[in-house]
Amino acid sequence: MTRTILRPTGFVDAPFGHDGQVARLAGGLNWFSQVELIRPGESSSELVPVSAIEDRLDDDTARQWTALTAARSLLKLGERTIRLDQPQVVGILNVTPDSFSDGGKHGEGRDAAQAGFGMAEQGAALIDVGGESTRPGSRPVWEGDEIARVEPVVRALAAGGVATSVDTRKAVVMEAALAAGARLVNDVSALTWDHRAAEVVAAAKAPVILMHHQGRPETMQGNPSYPRGVLAEVWLWLEERIAAAVAAGIDRANIMVDPGIGFGKTVAHNLELINGLAALHGLGCPLVFGASRKRTIGALHNEAPADARLGGSVALALKAAEQGAQLIRVHDVYDTVQALRVWRGLRDQALTPKV
Template sequence: MRTLIRPTGFVDSPFGHDGKVARLAGGLNWFGSVELVTVEGGRRAASELVPVEGLEARLKADTAAQWAALTAVRAPLRLGERVVRLDQPQVMAIVNATPDSFSDGGQFASPAEAASAGADLAAAGAAIVDVGGESTRPGAKPVWEGDEIERIVPIVRQLATSGAAVSIDTRKSAVMEAALGAGARMVNDVSGLTWDERSAGIVAAAGVPVAIMHHQGDPQTMQDAPRYGDVVVEVYDWLAVRIGAAEAAGIARSNILVDPGIGFGKTVAHNLELINNLALFHSLGCPLLFGASRKRTIGALSGEAPADRRVAGSIAFALKAVEQGAQIVRVHDVFETVQALRVWRGLRDQALTPR
């Protein structure tokens, strides 16, 4: 039996609440209570809602470590010369140089056009541009690494030359090497560094940030009746193991981000359960990358709206994630999401202005 801590009882401002609220991961969110979740046999068995005031005195060693992780400031990400602060929510833009991605496959006629689009997304407010050359949508087939490299290298090189902070979205070490050589300064691996045994070493040697995403199965089969005993606990534990493996490979913990993997081997109910409990994942001690942009769950909740008509749902999920302290949201619709976050930030700034 063990206990996990989920922050809840969020408040707009800490003013006048000394000792009664805590700051979540050094960001713009404060919370006044937590849910102490008892886990037995890999499942949530019970929970107790308790105030933050006086909490530290009753925590045991394992939960004290979680509390320290929940309330610790997240160091900024360093992508070459670019610094991405994590004391406020940031946007990661999606640029897919693929013919078959679920939402935007085949939209670019050339690498130059894709790079130009990426530069526009950076100008619209994206802190990071994430370039991918292999679709990992449900049912997608693997792409030969040579083809993937040919797709992404010209885009990465042009974006990096323009000054954009570039991430490479890939599972393959050879693609990581090629992208890093072309100017990418972050790796986003949907396999959580499990698909290619060389990947962790490549990331460690490069000293770049890496996003470790949870998945169940591979893209070809992951949506064939995914099952969990308790999706929140299992994803949490899997990410904890992968963080340990990354550190053992020489990757600094400050360079590790975690992503619960919305839509990767999960039903609609699994996805919603994870999103509702996203704040719990801060106790892993790493920044949270959240990606639900245009995904099928939105369509399932809105009359099977097609991917290009899921912008509002994507923003709703992004705001839900940011309200729970997610540091980075990965999106297709950058202008709309940045606008939504600026409005959210305006509300926060007003609440945090001493009266």
């Protein structure tokens, strides 16, 4: 059966005076007036006004429509709660010597924890601690070393009242981090790398981020290919991973998805995905976006090195916010929070009824 994927488009500033002609995206601050009907493998698509969309829905697309327009529940992380009706910043804390943009910058133990506290003070709602680089060409780290890197940092941040997640593919690292106080698992393999990972997440009743990838970090940038279109293939792949996670006993309400910018994708693939990001809300899960300092920015600006990509990172963060991404992972917390607060001010003004 040929599937149809719904992509919200035709965004408007506010819904006032447009009754029946616009819809609210995922319970957030964005409203859209049109829907693009995308059929995987077909080069053309169709635009349908929101006012006419219900007449075009079958059972499958009706489920997508419900998901696209439904509010997302609060993200509960132990005693902390994060609202998902607006974009939130997640601070990336790499406790590794070889990450692509900041390897070794934060050191380990106390120094890394202080960096995490600093991100929280700058406005990050969550700190994502990782002890293994998964940049293109990287190789796996022994799980003992990874635990030694992340466990003391997670423990310190959690003890200080900071909402903390662990960025890992390994079940034993997940267990150690969760025991130390992490409240969320961010797995770039979408629970495919370690056969015990889904079991660990389900047993802990922890929220989990399932990220799309193609291939392994060692080889993923060799020759990525998406014959049916990158947006459609990522959408369908994530749909399958959500179903697998639910089958493994993970509460669907605890699942978030990430399109995996840069993980087995060319620059063109990344840009197409970012342009079509809003379609992923049709999966019914909160959307996580991470393009901070990634190579696509350098490719578009004279091969700027990773530590000179702040402007591009903020631009992509704002693009994600405009398409309803709920969690935006960044290295530069202060600048991104400032940009999003200005963006939020613009949205609040647009959504204030005129009297």
